[in-house]
Amino acid sequence: xxxxxxxxxxxxxxxxxxxxxxxxxxxxxxxxxxxxxxxxxxxxxxxxxxxxxxxxxxxxxxxxxxxxxxxxxxxxxxxxxxxxxxxxxxxxxxxxxxxxxxxxxxxxxxxxxxxxxxxxxxxxxxxxxxxxxxxxxxxxxxxxxxxxxxxxxxxxxxxxxxxxxxxxxxxxxxxxxxxxxxxxxxxxxxxxxxxxxxxxxxxxxxxxxxxxxxxxxxxxxxxxxxxxxxxxxxxxxxxxxxxxxxxxxxxxxxxxxxxxxxxxxxxxxxxxxxxxxxxxxxxxxxxxxxxxxxxxxxxxxxxxxxxxxxxxxxxxxxxxxxxxxxxxxxxxxxxxxxxxxxxxxxxxxxxxxxxxxxxxxxxxxxxx
Amino acid sequence: xxxxxxxxxxxxxxxxxxxxxxxxxxxxxxxxxxxxxxxxxxxxxxxxxxxxxxxxxxxxxxxxxxxxxxxxxxxxxxxxxxxxxxxxxxxxxxxxxxxxxxxxxxxxxxxxxxxxxxxxxxxxxxxxxxxxxxxxxxxxxxxxxxxxxxxxxxxxxxxxxxxxxxxxxxxxxxxxxxxxxxxxxxxxxxxxxxxxxxxxxxxxxxxxxxxxxxxxxxxxxxxxxxxxxxxxxxxxxxxxxxxxxxxxxxxxxxxxxxxxxxxxxxxxxxxxxxxxxxxxxxxxxxxxxxxxxxxxxxxxxxxxxxxxxxxxxxxxxxxxxxxxxxxxxxxxxxxxxxxxxxxxxxxxxxxxxxxxxxxxxxxxxxxx
Numbered sequence: 001x002x003x004x005x006x007x008x009x010x011x012x013x014x015x016x017x018x019x020x021x022x023x024x025x026x027x028x029x030x031x032x033x034x035x036x037x038x039x040x041x042x043x044x045x046x047x048x049x050x051x052x053x054x055x056x057x058x059x060x061x062x063x064x065x066x067x068x069x070x071x072x073x074x075x076x077x078x079x080x081x082x083x084x085x086x087x088x089x090x091x092x093x094x095x096x097x098x099x100x101x102x103x104x105x106x107x108x109x110x111x112x113x114x115x116x117x118x119x120x121x122x123x124x125x126x127x128x129x130x131x132x133x134x135x136x137x138x139x140x141x142x143x144x145x146x147x148x149x150x151x152x153x154x155x156x157x158x159x160x161x162x163x164x165x166x167x168x169x170x171x172x173x174x175x176x177x178x179x180x181x182x183x184x185x186x187x188x189x190x191x192x193x194x195x196x197x198x199x200x201x202x203x204x205x206x207x208x209x210x211x212x213x214x215x216x217x218x219x220x221x222x223x224x225x226x227x228x229x230x231x232x233x234x235x236x237x238x239x240x241x242x243x244x245x246x247x248x249x250x251x252x253x254x255x256x257x258x259x260x261x262x263x264x265x266x267x268x269x270x271x272x273x274x275x276x277x278x279x280x281x282x283x284x285x286x287x288x289x290x291x292x293x294x295x296x297x298x299x300x301x302x303x304x305x306x307x308x309x310x311x312x313x314x315x316x317x318x319x320x321x322x323x324x325x326x327x328x329x330x331x332x333x334x335x336x337x338x339x340x341x342x343x344x345x346x347x348x349x350x351x352x353x354x355x356x357x358x359x360x361x362x363x364x365x366x367x368x
Numbered sequence: 369x370x371x372x373x374x375x376x377x378x379x380x381x382x383x384x385x386x387x388x389x390x391x392x393x394x395x396x397x398x399x400x401x402x403x404x405x406x407x408x409x410x411x412x413x414x415x416x417x418x419x420x421x422x423x424x425x426x427x428x429x430x431x432x433x434x435x436x437x438x439x440x441x442x443x444x445x446x447x448x449x450x451x452x453x454x455x456x457x458x459x460x461x462x463x464x465x466x467x468x469x470x471x472x473x474x475x476x477x478x479x480x481x482x483x484x485x486x487x488x489x490x491x492x493x494x495x496x497x498x499x500x501x502x503x504x505x506x507x508x509x510x511x512x513x514x515x516x517x518x519x520x521x522x523x524x525x526x527x528x529x530x531x532x533x534x535x536x537x538x539x540x541x542x543x544x545x546x547x548x549x550x551x552x553x554x555x556x557x558x559x560x561x562x563x564x565x566x567x568x569x570x571x572x573x574x575x576x577x578x579x580x581x582x583x584x585x586x587x588x589x590x591x592x593x594x595x596x597x598x599x600x601x602x603x604x605x606x607x608x609x610x611x612x613x614x615x616x617x618x619x620x621x622x623x624x625x626x627x628x629x630x631x632x633x634x635x636x637x638x639x640x641x642x643x644x645x646x647x648x649x650x651x652x653x654x655x656x657x658x659x660x661x662x663x664x665x666x667x668x669x670x671x672x673x674x675x676x677x678x679x680x681x682x683x684x685x686x687x688x689x690x691x692x693x694x695x696x697x698x699x700x701x702x703x704x705x706x707x708x709x710x711x712x713x714x715x716x717x718x719x720x721x722x723x724x725x726x727x728x729x730x731x732x733x734x735x736x
Contacts, residue, residue: 023473057678079679099646099679100635102695105391124636127694155680156636156644267468268492268524276524278467282710286654310425310706311447311467312523326495327470338678342650343710345733365713365733 006035006067012357015348019329019355024265025279027340027347028331031356033259034241035067041223041240042072048229053077053096053216055238058338060363061347062090064241077218077236081109082366084119090362093117096146096216098183098236100128100156107135114139120214122183124148124157129170129177136176144180145171146214149201151194152187161197165204172210179205181214181233188221191228199231221250244337245296246289255298261331262295262340263348264313266324275315275324279332280308283343287336295332300324305332374403374435380725383716387697389723392633393647395708395715396699399724401627402609403435409591409608410440416597421445421464421584423606426706428731429715430458432609445586445604449477450734452487458730461485464514464584466551466604468496468524475503482507488582490551492516492525497538497545504544512548513539514582517569519562520555529565533572540578547573549582549601556589559596567599589618612705613664614657623666629699630663630708631716632681634692643683643692647700648676651711655704663700668692673700 010031016022045052051074056065065076065087075094078084084095093116101110101121113119114135123129123145136143147167150157158164164182172179182201186194194217202212217229218236229235242260243253264279284294284305293304294313300320307314313332317323324330334340341347342364349356378399384390413420419442424433433444433455443462446452452463461484469478469489481487482503491497491513504511515532518525526532532550540547550569554562562585570580585597586604597603610628611621632647652662652673661672662681668688675682681700685691692698702708709715710732717724 021473023471100694102633102635103391105389124638125694128635150638154638154642155677155682157638159638265470267470267496270492270518270522270525270527274522281653281655281707285649286656286707287649288654309523310710314523326468326493339649339654342678343733365711 003032003036004039004071006038006070007031007356009063009066009070010349010356010359012349012359013346015355015358017355019263019350019353021355022263022348024263024329025283026263027260027344028263029242029260029347029349031349031351033257034064037240037243037257037259038068038071041237044224045235046072048226050229050232051234053234053236054241055079055218055236056083056087056363058238059241059341060361061359062086062362063359065090065092074234077238081106081113083363084113085109086363086366088113088117096120096122096236098122098148100124101135102128102131107131108138111135111138114141114143120144120146120180122146122148123167123171124150126167126170129167129174133174133176139176142176142178144178146180146183146216147171147201149182149184149197151184151197152190153185155185157184161201161204164201165208168205168210169208179210181212181216183216185218186228188219191222191225195228195231202231220247221252223252239337242337245333245335246291248333249291258333260334260337260340262334264330264332266326266328266330269326272323273316273318275317277305277313277315277330278311280310280312282310283340284308284313284332284334285336285339285343287339289336291335295334297330297332299331371400371404372407372439374406374438375399375724377431377434377438378717378724378727380717380727381714383723383726385723387631387718387721387723390631390716392631392697393651394631395628395712396631397610397628397715397717399717399719401625402432405608405611405625405627406436406439409605412592413603414440416594418597418600419602421602421604422609423447423586423604424451424455424731426606427609427709428729429727430454430730431727433458433460442602445606449474449481451731452481453477454731454734456481456485464488464604466490466516468492469503470496470499475499476506479503479506482509482511488512488514488548490514490516491535491539492518494535494538497535497542501542501544507544510544510546512546514548514551514584515539515569517550517552517565519552519565520558521553523553525552529569529572532569533576536573536578537576547578549580549584551584553586554596556587559590559593563596563599570599588615589620591620607705610705613701613703614659616701617659626701628702628705628708630702632698632700634694634696634698637694641684641686643671643685645673645681645683645698646679648678648680650678651708652676652681652700652702653704653707653711655707657704659703663702665698665700667699
């Protein structure tokens with residue numbers, strides 16, 4: 001498969017031409033790796049016959065959302081109103097917000113979004129449904145609401161197919177709303193059970209005379225597996241745009257599919273075995289996801305960042321043959337890429353060793 | 369001690385009058401608790417006879433830096449150039465940047481800062497010293513450089529008093545620089561050993577004919593202890609402005625000294641024992657600091673956030689007598705407050721239950 005050129009979606013701010021010109025720490029994103037990830041996942045969805053609804057919480061960037069849509073995504077997924085508003089301002093209208101919305105201010109913002117976009121939302125309880133109904137009425141159009149089902153994740157979601165059916169009926173009976181389907185984030189490893197739950201819920205809902213137009217599932221860890229996907233209409237995944245160390249470790253992607261690395265500088269070499277770098281938890285986060293350390297440096301034999309303070313990363317060089325000197329740049333593969341992007345106002349796009357420019361992380365830090 | 373009024377340093381953006389008017393998740397900061405923390409620590413420094421040089425990396429807000437200085441702080445500590453630039457723009461000139469600065473772009477920014485402020489910096493190796501010298505020459509004035517000493521933290525810092533003395537001589541011999549003193553961040557529990565290391569380094573440096581004008585130490589965990597502080601000239605601590613769960617746990621402060629809580633909304637009650645809230649790792653971070661869970665909710669019997677995803681917090685209500693309903697607001701005591709503030713463009717100040725307004729986190733997310 002040829003790698004599509006997605007640069008046309010970007011306006012790059014100039015920031016130098018080579019990696020050495022960049023100030024650190026800064027996330028650098030290889031645009032061709034990303035484009036390849038987007039195209040490969042879109043092809044997989046097309047072939048499997050379900051819609052691709054990428055979760056933009058990973059990248060939070062308008063140009064990447066546009067690239068995803070241009071390559072064939074059905075719409076996007078957002079996790080909060082701030083993200084939805086930024087994407088709506090960019091002219092994106094097909095959005096699913098996968099989080100219960102509550103509170104007068106937020107419901108007013110939802111109503112405003114519903115007036116100018118086709119935003120769909122989810123609910124897992126009747127307090128939320130009641131509020132959403134007010135938003136739909138304020139918007140002057142019925143908002144589609146999907147029932148979020150807890151199929152094993154033990155997070156949000158109704159607890160049984162019966163409860164899903166009851167909530168679907170409640171949505172359908174609420175002025176300002178339309179029953180929009182079923183949504184779940186299945187726990188990795190139980191997708192077949194999740195599918196059985198969803199099928200049962202859909203059957204009960206059909207008995208109540210309601211059609212289920214959308215069955216939305218998601219998750220990066222099992223994105224390539226077909227198990228339990230027979231009935232779904234769309235798939236949500238976010239991390240596939242960049243991938244990360246945790247997904248390499250789970251076998252979801254190869255090292256070379258990882259599109260984002262943290263460029264950092266070695267600021268100190270206090271001992272032969274220790275390098276200190278300028279990337280700590282305020283760049284890499286403390287997310288471990290079951291891994292050892294806060295990230296690795298592939299070019300130095302996977303040297304591990306074994307400890308991290310806010311602006312300090314502690315690198316263990318004992319297993320590295322070549323060892324970096326003070327002032328050298330290193331590129332870190334972060335454990336979990338989503339919260340990393342969320343820490344930066346701007347990131348840098350590259351193509352191989354060439355710097356393309358700086359790009360705003362449009363939807364980060366916004367109020368809720 | 370009476371609580372000083374620090375509101376005059378702030379310009380609040382209106383955001384409603386009561387906590388119920390706020391959208392969640394959002395950090396809310398009680399201004400009187402903060403003012404009390406600032407005054408109490410300043411009084412302790414005054415009484416002990418050393419300077420107070422608060423680390424603004426915790427709050428990153430100009431008005432709080434101004435309040436700290438107005439109450440008697442000698443100057444401020446910053447961890448990166450972006451923070452220093454924001455504080456310089458606000459007219460603050462006495463700053464210590466406690467991190468090795470490397471790279472042409474950063475050294476140019478340092479030179480620009482040195483032209484308009486009295487910024488001091490640190491170094492722990494000669495590569496850094498060489499670069500700082502170029503910055504001092506470009507600035508047209510000698511920059512004070514403190515030698516960072518690794519007195520047990522095993523992070524940055526020269527590894528012995530002899531190495532400290534050698535680097536002090538190197539600084540003194542470098543055009544554009546002046547030897548500015550000794551700086552350390554002692555590992556909690558070994559401050560006496562740290563003091564012995566520093567005394568020895570100072571002795572060796574004196575033998576080389578150099579005076580040590582500043583001995584700077586720091587750290588919140590042992591801020592109230594006098595051990596090993598006989599010779600210091602100034603103390604750096606950041607977290608004392610807000611305190612947090614980790615410092616309550618270490619006995620550094622009381623619950624009621626904690627000035628920042630995360631206001632969140634209960635969005636789902638899937639089971640009798642579980643509440644789901646809208647604060648996850650993108651508001652609370654994944655910092656555990658040895659604690660169980662991602663924060664606690666004092667008003668519900670210290671209910672623990674036992675798991676967190678990016679925008680989901682999982683609350684265990686099994687030990688809570690009263691249990692919140694969907695739509696209820698809760699206030700979370702976060703584990704580690706510094707990286708929490710760093711996640712938000714704006715935070716809200718309150719006085720008891722009264723909302724004062726929204727304030728920009730001036731120095732967050734800035735390039736390096």
